Amino acid sequence: MNGDFSILFLGTGTSTGVPLIGCGCEVCRSHDPRDERLRSSALVTLGGRTFLLDAGPDFRAQCLRRRVSRIDAVFITHAHADHLFGFDDIRRFNTMQGNAVIPCYAGPDTIAGMHRVFPYITQRRNALGLYRPLIDFISVTAPFEALGARLTPLxxxxxxIETNGLRIDFQGRSLAYLPDVHEIPASTLDLMRGLDLLVLNMLRPRPHPTHLTLGRALVYAARLAPRRTLLTHLSHDYTHAQLLPHLPPTVLPAYDGLSLTL
Ligand SMILES: [Zn+2]
Ligand SMILES: [Zn+2]
Ligand SMILES: [Zn+2]
Structure with missing residues (x-):
């Protein structure tokens, strides 16, 4: 197994995506491709195998755009529509991978939510014409091993609601992915020491009841002091270029299609 450890951003937008439907603001009209933000998702490569983080409504389009041809495991942060409603398209990967069952890791509340949204996934295969994802749901509340990596729910x-971010440690390097956060408890901050890369929610400058503001995201980034921080789940409040002057040198906005090797 080779030591490749990289992350490809499939989407970096908030729940509406950017541009917003019907919005004529400067950000939504931008011609900078970094300002087109599909719903949040990322594909992590671990030694040639791939771990999908969330499967929102843009999942199929993201796979086509980035030529994703293999998924070995999935992690779902929480059962909100913008992180989950593309999950049915996993079935195409089952087919391409010889009807292999794909493991899906998530917290127990998220798995319960997935079963409510996609009740047919756990039906028996004899239902006539049923073409459903073949998934092994694995409820996680503590660190686990998959694809040769150590994974820690955050x-x-x-x-x-409480949701999960995910820390991935692979061959001496580490990243943490937290797309939807309003507050990080002290016990979770303890699990996030020594990161090479922090991918953190930053919605907008103004307060929001469920997401981090720019100011709060930068406070967490400074406190955790990873080598690099990338901001994701972005709104239409800033273009990529407008955001840059507000950020310290180790922090950058992520954008769709950005790929980074750890
Ligand atoms: Zn979200
Ligand atoms: Zn707009
Ligand atoms: Zn959410």
Whole structure:
């Protein structure tokens, strides 16, 4: 197994995506491709195998755009529509991978939510014409191993619900991915020491009940002091270029299609 460890951003937008439907603002009209933000998702490569983080409504378009041809495992942060509603398209990867069952890791509340949204996934295969994703749901509340990596769920507060970010440690390097966060509890901050890369939610400058503002995201970035921080789940409040002057040198906005090797 080779040691490749990289992350490809499939989407870096908030739940509406950017541009917003019907919005004529400067950001939504931007011609900079970095300002087109599909719903948040990322594909992590671990030694030639791929771990998908979330599968929102743009998942199929993202796979086509980035030529994603293999998914070995999935992690779903939480069961909100913008992170989940493309999950049915996993079935195409089952087919391409010889009807292999794909493991899907998530917290117990998220798995319960997935079963409510996609009840047919767990139906028996004899239902006539049923073409459904072949998934092994694995409920995780503590660190686990997959694809040769150590994975640590990172419980965070996201408005009225608790969701999971994910820390991935692979061959001496590490990243943490937290797309939807309002507050990171102290016990979770303890799990985020020594990161090479922090991918953190930053919605907009103004306060929001379920997401981090620019100011709060930068406070967490400074406190955790990873080698690099990339901001994701972005709104239409800033273009990529407008955001840059507000950021310290180790922090950058992520953008769709950005690929980074750890
Ligand atoms: Zn979201
Ligand atoms: Zn707009
Ligand atoms: Zn959410």
């Amino acid at each position: 419980p965070v507060i996201h408005g009225s």
